[in-house]
Amino acid sequence: MKEYFRDIFQSIWTVLLGMKITWKHLFTRACTMQYPDQRWVLPERSRMRLFNKIEDCIGCGQCVRACPVDCIYMTTEKRTKDEAPVFASDGTPIKLRVTQFDIDMSLCCYCNLCTYPCPTHCLVMTPEYEFAVYSKQDFLYRFAKDKPVAPPKPAHHTPVPEPAK
Amino acid sequence: MITLQHYLLLSAALFSLGVFGVLTRKNAVNVLMGIELILNSANINLIAFSRYSSHGLDGQMFAVFVIVVAAAEVAVALAIVLTMYRLLKTVSLDRADTLRR
Amino acid sequence: MSVFDIVFCIVALVTIGSAAIVVLSRSLIYSAFALLFTFFGVAIVYVMLGADFLAATQVLVYVGGILILLLFGVMLTHRLYNLNLKTETFQLIPGLLIALAVFTSLALAATQTHWKRVEKPVAATTETIGKLFMEEYLLPFEIASILLLVALIGAAMLVRRRSDA
Amino acid sequence: MEALLKLLSDNVAGYGSLASPLQYLLPMVLASLCCIALVALFPIVAVYAERKVAAHMQDRLGPMRVGGWHGWAQTIADGIKLLLKEDIIPSEADRVLFKLAPLVVFAGGFASLVVLPFGASVIVSDLNIGVLYVVAISSLGVVGIIMAGWASNNKYALFGGMRAAAQIVSYEIPAVMAILTVVIPVGSLSTQEIVRAQEGGWLGIGNWFIFKPVTAVAFLVYYLASLAEVNRTPFDIPEAESELVAGYHTEYSGMRFAFFMLAEYVNMFVVSAIGATLFLGGWNSPVFGGPVAFMLKSVALVFVQFWLRWTLPRLRVDQLMYVSWKVLLPASFVLVILAGALAVR
């Protein structure tokens, strides 16, 4: 019997306590950010959109190997001796012509693993986060500017997951 | 002009529909619905007569009791029907024939 | 024909029509929901007969109590999720004949008899009913409460799962 | 309505010479138009208010875009969206009942407005069984809820419908008992009579039933029971989204869903208004009486419903029944007996 009334009292009391808290919050400042009007300033390390400065790319393919989800596709061909030497902005000579540098952003897992091994730091993740597109196909980013001179080889493509040999 | 007879005819119709339901339906709950129709028809009678009675509200008082009894009756009947369902997994009256066998 | 008459005709039609659905419909659940309209129609008939308290009681008890009980009865006594709760009928023709005979005789009685009747104005009934309950009808009132108690205990006893002997 | 009739016949020349049915018809139509306006407008405002209240209690802002200032037009936009949405009926559902159910639920709430005393003469019809009428007519909604739950052909919906029915039926009893504690001293079921009985007193509020010992507790009982009757937290088990998805209206969308929402908010208003009528003095007020005071009181009670909803978790279905049968019911019995004893004295 005593317990019965204690339970009733406790119910009412804890409900009142809770109501006190919500009442207090009714007048605290909201933490919402009004997104398109106010904008988040992302820290510089933010990993959002991949960008490749193709001019600096030496076609080493380290990023392709590092990518755990195989979303980077690269085709290169050797520059012939007679072509004028090309240098990346940090002075690295570019021996390969990158005829295809595609990143399928719809597959990217934003792990950043591709950018670390890049010797010329041309592949970076930018803090740019508004890159929605109307068509999913547009998530295939094609960076390569050079057209292939040699007959095209089949693209380096590893389906995910790769079946065991 | 609506007169007493109209109400009585309405109640007669309800009563016979109730009797029809009671006689023809196999489902116990459905039979209960027929019984409710019968009780309602009697209540219409009582209240109609009360409207045209010379003194007092006897008919209405009686009707109140009928409503009360109807509620109690339905509660008990449904309890029995529910028990039957638990035992036989059906409420069809033609399955309730163990007693005849 | 006055407005009153028209209303009565409509109400009577709805009442009888839905009552017919109750007893004729092959779907149990339709029968149950048709009862709603029957009960409501009857309540409106009460109002037209000047029994406003009775009308409210009718709605309260029949719609709020009995109909819900019946609905629960329907749902608890069938495989819950079987949408076509079809029920069978038997002895359709004899039943029809008997019902017709009953209706004819009741209708005859209703129309042929000289009922005792006086024309009197409609008056509010609630207070009178209240007084009657406390005076002339005190005993039935008390007996009705015992009846309800017995029904309550009995019904609870019957549906209780464990018989805590 | 009677007041409206009088107003018309007093001020409109020749009104009295109209045919008698017409004479009654016009105020009837006017009154129902007012009710429809209330039914349509109140949920729009209340939904917006609830979202704002909820948002601020959660340190959010809530709708801020539609219509400019603090997103005031959000619910209007939502309403339009609901109206324009495709009308989906599950293929295995029972079409007739599925379509009928929202109307039945809505009718229950709508019909209750008839006896709400907005002001001394602002009432559709001062029935002498007013309170009983509200209690009776509100049971219509339960049937509609079961209908919706059944017709959807969805287990969750049916679960919700059955729970709702059981819940509303069991909480009706303490609610009615609590109402009785007011009816007994007043001696009338008419809502206007009850309001008039609370006139005057200390500071103009001393006669309100909430300031009297027995009825104050009764108010608590009534308010809790009414929360359960309109399925609000902590008693929102029929539509508990974490268990039953959305309860009986899981399968509803578009217009029909809007009807359920309207009915829910109208019901919230009705129970609050009845609470205000019975316990808070109705349109009585020391400062300014009439419809404004009545609405303010009702809205305040509605606000408390919001407040509780955004504060509390919900009970389990058996605990719900426990609260009804073992806490509220005995309490209300005691209260009725006390009220009767006081009335006799």
Added chain:
Amino acid sequence: MILDNLHSLKFFLPELALTAGILLVILSDIALKGLRNRLNPLLTMVTLLLAAWFTFQLNDVPAASLFHGMLAIDGLAQFFKLLLLLAAALVVLGSLHSTELASVHQGEFFALLLAVTLGMVLLANSTHLAMLYLSLELVSLASYIMVGYLKTDRLSNEASLKYILFGAISTGSMLYGLSLVYGMTGSLSLYTIRDAFLNQAPEGVSQFTILLILVLTMAGFGFKTAVVPFHFWCPDVYAGAPTPVTAFLSVAPKAAGFAVLLRFFFSGMSQANGTHWELIRGIDWPLVLIGLSVLTMTLGNIAALTQNNLKRMLAYSSIAHAGYILMGSVVLTGDGVRAILVYLFVYLFMNLGAFLVVTIIYNSDKTFDIEDYNGMFKRSPFVAVAMAVFMLSLIGIPPFSGFMGKLYVFGSVIDKGLYWFAAIGALNAAVAAFYYMRVMKAMLIEESNGSPAPLQISFLNQALLVALLLPNVLLVIFWDPIDRWTSASARLFGGI
């Protein structure tokens, strides 16, 4: 003399005692978990005794109408009160050692039994249609539950389902009939109804409507008394219900049903005139009852002939007895009413006795089949002989009290000159002898086909059996007080 509520209370003590008993039993069932199994029967018995004592106290008060004309207190009321209380007490004792009931929780059982008793007492005395309907429903509702008390038993459950469906339909029809009565007379009180009929112009009373009312209302009374054609429920319910409940139903509600039948037709539809009643305005209700009576006893007896289940056989036999009892009601004389009372009184002992034997044998053998009763004499001569006495009494063989009931009933009919009616009755009694004899033959003469282990009978049941045997044997010898009591009791308020 019509009394108001407050002044009625002191004449209402038996019923008050019963009400208090119901509440106490329920409370003790809830509150005293440890004690309740022993306390509840005790409480019930005390309640019944107290009620009986209060009834005795009221024996000499003048006839009156209580609670604004709701109830009558008169000789008939006193008689039925005592009869019903006695039946209830005997059934309480008989149910204590019933294995059927032992399997379920019994707290509610006694509350229900008291409720039925209260309902019956009120039913027997009510003179107001609302009161009549309510008390009828109280009796019915509680007995529906009692019939279905063995809720895990299919038979019991089916019996109660049939009972409640038939009951609801019958009482619904009766209600419709009552509403027509109200319409014709504008009143619900039986006395005012009679006055209204008396004062009505002859052409105002439509014979057709009256007939309709009689048929519809008889549906209700006939249901309670198990009169053909409202008897369909009876065999199934008697067979399915727990045996003590069957015993109770076969005696007490039947008696109450006859009581209310007497009240309705005698107080409400006829006018007392010296030693007999006169029909008013051509309401020839006995005509209907004669037909029903003949039908009832004939059908009941013929159906009983073919039964192998003793409970079903007793059910049909009880239908037949209802037919005999109904004979007393059609003669419109005080003797007829007294015959009914006498018959009900002796029927109580013989029928309860027979059912007690059934209970005892079921306790050990778990059977109701007559063939399984073979060789009972070897196993327990006492039980076999007792059963024989009850059977002989039921037939109406002279030294036993059953004979007195038949004597009074047939006598009253012959008195009125209805020789053919009496002849039908006698013929029926002869037919009935066949199936009663069959039971006796099985128990006394036939050889046992199973193990002839001696029957185990508890001391309580033995004592009870003796208590039921004695009236059957001795009443004829000490008949005088019974004769005086019944003739004093056959007196309705506002009647003769």
Added chain:
Amino acid sequence: MQVEAFEGEEMILNMGPQHPSTHGVLRLELQTDGEVVQKITPHIGYLHRCFEKHAENVDYPGVIPYTDRMDYIASMNNSLGYALAVEKLMGIEVNDRVKALRVIVAELNRIASHLLSIGTYAMDIGAFTPFLHCFREREKILDLFEWTCGARLLYNYNWVGGLSHDIPEGFVDKTRQFMAEFEPVIAEQNELLSFNKIFIERTAGVGILGEELAISYNVTGPNLRGSGVSWDLRKADPYCGYETYDFNVPVGQGKFGPLGSCWDRYYVRVREMEESLKILRQALDRLPDGDVQEKVPKKVKPPKGEVYGRTETPRGELGYYIVSDGSPNPFRVKIKSPCFTALAVLPVISKGEMVADIIAVIGSIDIVMGELDR
């Protein structure tokens, strides 16, 4: 003719895979009798990506983004476990700064995970406001993470032999500020939710998980501690220098109703947040200098062998069984998921409870389907 026991109305209720409170794509097949659940059959695998197969096809560092995606609520802890396991296999010992930073991010992530768990649990029970209050605090932690490693959810921060980034300038102060703001929130949530009578009624006494049962089902983490077993890998099998921190292991006490109920499990999480704050404070105080990437190998190629590494994630013991064949790709990686074992015990502890209780139990064992299905 006597039927001994009633059979109730049995019906099958499908809860999930799309249901508001199954915490992802869990499907439970409930066999109910009215509101009471008689039998529960969990059906999992809706989120199955075959992580273990993936892991065999990428090199060791490439597995880390995948581990992040298992328990996406507590990615830091997942990758930490993997990194530690591989380091153990390769015999790399990282410097103290890396250790301390790993502790800091792991504990921050633990708080974030528990906040989400508590918040969604409140929502399961029907209280919406605590959910958003918890999320508000969680966002602050995610801000810190984003600042540190550039991502809010899937960090790829713990590398084999080091960390991807050092903490940014001012991180310590920001974290201290967060801690100062966060501590009163715990008390407030306790008042608003934990000690609310309705909440207690809903959770205490429901889904009792006994000690024996828990150990037999290898239930770990807060679920195990909720049953009163003081077992925490940070104490029992320390890693990252946890043995040098001073903190307690909160266990369930059965304060309301029997021990091991939903409330106990819930409240263990609340108190663990306080303990995490304690650890954080010590770690921030001592944070030594050093290069977080000094040991990061260019080519991760562990020797032939195998290792079973386990860490205490917010959900319990997360084990990595790694078999190396000496090549750059792992030969076999098997995850022992704490959610897996917790869900396995669900049918046992919630049998005979009501449908609404199932929600409470699911919420209290705090499963993440990403980790469960892998």
Added chain:
Amino acid sequence: MKTAPEILQVLQAQFPEKILKSEMGVLDPWARVEAGSIVEVCSFMKSDLNLSFDTLACLSGVDFKGLKGETERLEVVYHLFSMKQRHKFVLKVELPRDNPSIGTVEGIWAIANWHEREAFDMFGIRFEGHSDLRRILCPDDWEGYPLRKDYEQPETYRGMPVRPVKQFVEMANEGLPVGTNPFKA
């Protein structure tokens, strides 16, 4: 608390013939048990008061195929821990790759139920006596055992393609108008 060699000693004393091989010097010392007696060994390890391995932390299948210097086989690895004694041990069982079958330890540690279902699902190892050996992560009608080294992923499942029909890059290489350089502008 016992060290691994001590545990091994106890085991060897108890089951002299059943312990086929063991390695102690590694990170997680292990012992290989004869496949037929794993239930026996496990129940001993749980019930023995000195060992009291009360929990099965992990049960893994490993498919040794295509590994130089190793016989082709399936292994079931039991990681056992004792919460009371705070020590650990690893048991291994060797099974043939075709039609592997072993007794269930479900009766010893309840969690084995799910772990064994997973091993069955992924490797096709049958656990004899298991109460409910169904697939757990894959759909019931999935074909093949995904974690076996020679598993070939099916092209379709119930008519649905299992992997994307075509990657965007393939479409681009075929000259379809797919993809842009969003940074061109």
